[in-house]
Amino acid sequence: MAKNLTSRAEDYSKWYNELVIKADLAENSGVRGCMVIKPYGFAIWEKMQAELDRMFKETGHQNAYFPLFIPKSYFSKEASHVDGFAKECAVVTHYRLKNDENGNGIVVDPAAKLEEELIVRPTSETIIWDTYRKWIQSYRDLPILVNQWANVVRWEMRTRLFLRTAEFLWQEGHTAHATKEEAIAEAEQMMNVYADFVENYMAVPVVKGLKTESERFAGALETYCIEALMQDGKALQAGTSHFLGQNFAKAFDVKFADKEGKLDHVWATSWGVSTRLMGALIMTHSDDNGLVLPPNLAPDQVVIVPIYRNEEQLAAASEVAQELMTGLRAQGMRVKFDNRDTHKPGWKFNEYELKGVPVRIAIGPKDVENGTVEIARRDTLSKELVAVDDAIAYISNLMTEIQENLYQKAAAFREEHTTAVSSYDEFKQVLEEKGGFISAHWDGTAETEERIKIETKATIRCIPLDDDNESGSCMVTGKPSARKVLFAKAY
Template identity: 80%
Template sequence: MGKNLTKRSEDYSKWYNELVVKADLAENSGVRGCMVIKPYGFAIWEKMQAALDKMFKETGHENAYFPLFIPKSYLSKEASHVEGFAKECAVVTHYRLKNAEDGSGIIVDPDAKLEEELIVRPTSETIIWDTYRRWIQSYRDLPLLINQWANVVRWEMRTRLFLRTAEFLWQEGHTAHATEAEAIEEAEKMMRVYAEFAEEHMAMPVIQGVKTESERFAGAIETYCIEALMQDGKALQAGTSHFLGQNFAKAFDVKFANKEGKQEHVWATSWGVSTRLVGALIMSHSDDNGLVLPPKLAPIQVVIVPIYKGMEQLDAISEKVAPLVKELRVKGISVKFDNRDTHKPGFKFNEYELKGVPVRLAIGKRDLENGTYEVARRDTLTKEIVPMDDVVAKIEFLLEDIQKNIYQKAHSFREDNITEVDTYEEFKKVLEEKGGFISAHWDGTNETEEKIKEETKATIRCIPLGTENKEGKCMVTGKLSSKRVLFAKAY
């Protein structure tokens, strides 16, 4: 199965598209630009969702749900917000169908036109802030820390499974605060939560930073982000958190009485990650044999494949394996005993290699006699013989070690692919020949940023946080610059 994949070195994009389909993660649907997430792909998303949801709740957030449809007038209340999403909006204009009089089929009933068009949510700031007006009256109602798990629609013309689809799944946090400082602290905190999730669960190293003015979320005063580097040297924005100031509170007249009884507009944030993370997971770790999944997010962490001739041997193996399966499950380890008699062991080995299952055990007649298992790890494709008495401890060690190993491998790749340059010529050469993140001085103007983007297709991925300010000269204009920023071509 895995041997039929296009090699990454030959055509990275084709490799990715093939892997998503062959590993049974997702497929294109009958709706243009929309995907069907298959059970195995959805199981990865569910694991992501569970981990993130726990982290959100541990930081004081609660889940709610808001309407899919947004009145058009709501979007027009915040000018920069509507401008940012106007070209991607799907619009509902009618509410009824009917049979055509000539019998040609179903048509939209022209008499069922909506008084006001409804937008299928591209994001929920407007509908949520209209709701918050009713929820917030006093400082006692603050902070309001709400998250929702939902789907959104952004009418993309060029789509790719998980990375960019017209409809996708995500979570979006929307919070309200009494002070500017509290809101900024919240936005920064959620960026750190995303970074912790990416590194500790996805085993994907990220750089935390802020976006430039031109790359900010529509309606935001500041956008914080985590940026990751994929194996083809392109960057991927893995999560964003936005300080919205009082823009939406003023647009929807959301005020509260402070402790002195004076009316003030509240301060806002929003933040989100989506099923794009599944694409990031694939491109961060996988190889020419298929998926390589971090154990913390693998739907199946351990698979046991019996090698047998006849039902008598299978029954003996099944009896020996049953207590192991039970013990692993008690420890919270997801395990599958694949006793299908419709596929040969070799097919199963290929299948689970393709699907990125971290640990594979094989057991046959000789193993039964010797009291051993053959244990294989997906990340290094190495195998060893382990006594049955030691196999649980070995599995626990391997799950931790694989998680660390694939993070370290991705981190080393990222570090090897951050290049400092001082001239525009050097920048263009590195971008063309090496790719990756390029650290360079920029004069801080939109004009220079746009010139670089037009001429090279590279964008400023972020202004990194936590790095020392070192003055230099912009590689394009020669003007003074206080800090290096990170450029890359990106998904």
């Protein structure tokens, strides 16, 4: 199975596409640009959902659901928002089909044209702010802290499983506040929640920062982001949180009466992550043998494979396996016992290596006899013989060790592939020969930013929040620069 994978060094893009399919995560569907997320891939997404949902609720947010269809007129109310999404919108124009009178099958009934076209949700700010107008009258109604788990459609011509598809799954938070300060604090808080999740559950280190004006979300006054670095040296935007100011409140006339009875527009945020996180997870940790999953998100953290030649040996191995499963599950671990007689142990080992299961336990006749088990780590591909009596404690410690090892390995890679440059020639050389994040001064103008993008295909990923704000000169124009920004080619 895994032996058929193209290596990362040979063709990273091909390796990624093959791995997604061979590891049973997703596949292309009969609808162009859309994917089928298979059970194993969806199980990982469910783990992501569960942890994020818990974190949202712990910060006071509640889940709701809003319509998939948005009247076209809603989009015209916030000019920069419609400009940002106009080219990606799928539009519903009719509400009925009929049999063709000339026998050419099913056709759209021309008599069933909608009075107003409906946009298939690319994001929900407009429909939600139209709803919030009915919910908000006074300061007592604020804040509104709502999240939605949903699908969205953004018409894409060039697609790649998980990273860019016409339809994808995500969550989108939409909050309303009485003051500017509250809204900014909310946007920052949610960026930190995302960073916490990505680093501590996905084991992916991120840079927290602000987007430049040209890279901001359409309709936002400020976009906070977390940026991750993939093994091919390209960046991936892992999550965004937007301070929307009063733009949407003014567009949809959402006002509240404060404690003195004075009317004012509310302040807003929106924030989201999507199934693109699956792509980040795959590309940060996986190797030429297949998927590598951090224990915190693995559907199966431990798989037990018996090795046997007859029913008696299977029964003996099963007894040991049952004892281990009971102990490991009591520790909160997700364990699978694979006693299928349709596949040999070697085939199973390959399968679980390809699927990235963090720990594999093999129990053979000699292990039963000696009171030992063979424990294999997916992250290092190392094996260890461990006494059955010690196995539960050993594996429990291993979960923490593997999670930390994956994070440290990714952090070391990022550090090695983050380069500070002072000249444009050096910038282009590093971008071409090494890739990764490049830290450099920029004069703050959209013109210089666009020139760099056109000439090198690199974009400003973010203005890092933890930067030391050291002033200098723009690497392109030589003009004064207040701080360095982070550039990279990106997904």
